[in-house]
Amino acid sequence: MPRRVRPSDIEVGVIGYGGAFNMGRGHLQEMAAAGMTPKAVADTDPRRLEAAAKDFPGIETYPSAAEMLRKSAVSLVAIITPHNTHARLALQCLRAGRHVVVEKPFAITTAECDAMIRAARKGRRLLSTYHNRHWDGCILQAVKRIRSGAIGEVVRVEAHMGSWGRPGDWWRSSKSISGGILYDWGVHLLEYTFQIIDADIVEVSGHFKTGFWAPKTKWKSDTNEDEGFLLVRYAGGAWSTLCISHLDSNPKPGQVEVTGTKGSYVFDYRTYQLITHRGPATVVTKGGNPPSQHAKYYQNVADHLSRGRPLVITAEWARRPVHVLDLTCRSAAAGRALPVKYK
Template identity: 50%
Template sequence: PFNHPSFQKIVARGLDWTLGRRAKKPLKAGVIGYGASFNMGRMHLEGIADAAGFEGVAVCDIDPARCRAAKEEQNGIKTYPSAGALLRNSDVDLVVIVTPHNSHARLAIQCLNAGRHVITEKPFCITVKEANAMIAAAKKNKVMLSVFHNRRWDGDYLAIKDIIDRGLLGEIFHIEATMSGYGHGRYWWRSDKKISGGAFYDWGAHICDWVLGLVPSKITEISGHFQPKRIWHDITNEDHCNAVIR
């Protein structure tokens, strides 16, 4: 996704606006979070390496084993055991946060207050209060803040968007989208509501982003339902949830 031309233009425009000019040197990027689940930290660094105008130079992870893995997999990368160490001892311009959802706001604000541009993995954060604090920190420090939605570049979504944009379906007044399964959730942080934010904060973030991209109108009303625990009582995420956006 980092090497997709549209994403590069979005980031470049944001940085041009905050810097008041086009940066001539490659932007040095660091990744906070190099966990083995989905290898998302590695994916981000590989995308950064392929993208014009970016250079991946640093990794931060609290697990020494993951720092060692980063050094083995990323040529010339420097590693740090904490966000503070990365911010104090590296010259990164941009930080990509790839950590559990409930840490996004804290880490983003720490980086923003250190004068770094920030991109968080989705979801942006897990409360409105956190979102407001993050946005305020970005404005105060005159740096860019964005959220990474990799599934904006999925082929099926782009095909649907192209059909709608060309007016082949007429006026779009109703969209339904879902992600579902019938098995027990995994025993990990994504199934812990205090950490993940709940069931809606996983695929729900992707689906909401898709719908808002297909119907770029102002939101006038939001309602939803979160099903209380019925079956899977040993994990804290909801068994079912839905949202209606008007």
């Protein structure tokens, strides 16, 4: 168990202060809002260290994670770098005795997750993933309505995101860096799904279309798949699917459709539709979703470290979507569904 401290005693640092979505700045702001003390930034790009020094005057800046770990006393480190670096950097930080938050996805393979979890347990350090979308207004409202019985027993969850178009020339489109087309938004949509279907996972079937866009991107044969599709079977009989596509001529903005025995609940980030039946009549209720509460992620981390409150996003919870994605890739290669190691 982590030693109990005051939140302000927890000095925090980030590795990766990228400009694409200003995630490093966002993490430090949310950590500070939770009462912790921003102290250090490491990034291999000197321009991003300059940006950090402007955003947080007086903050320590380091050109590498190794130098930060050698010279800085930060006790909690958030890793906000491309996906293929998560496991290596997390292990480096855990072995240096730091608590670690890794951006999503937790890692790319189950074996990487296992090694990180072993190191955290050995050093008795916190290990978690920044699943901020656990607190998206759309999923909080969906879970509340579905658990209250609004659509009866959940039969299936289908999550889609995609449009037709060439993948960008950023690292997210490289299979070896990102993990593949399912690893970016896919982990968020799987994490939504696991909140809706509260049952053990039994097996995973994965399917990919590759090669259509590859000649047209800078990553060539290392380009992400054009489309990824997975099917998860759960104990108790429910199933879920996830499809992320660059071939979807009928675009979908991260839509989740939950089918139950008495109705359906369809939502995206902004809107929802509840479709139920009164006698022979179909009743459709539409509306907007409440605001997201992403600040709760670091409030929970600070509460855990300072007051021993239970951690919501445990390393084992974060391993679940990665395990499914890892099995998806293996299943697609094997041409058959594969059983899970972790339920």
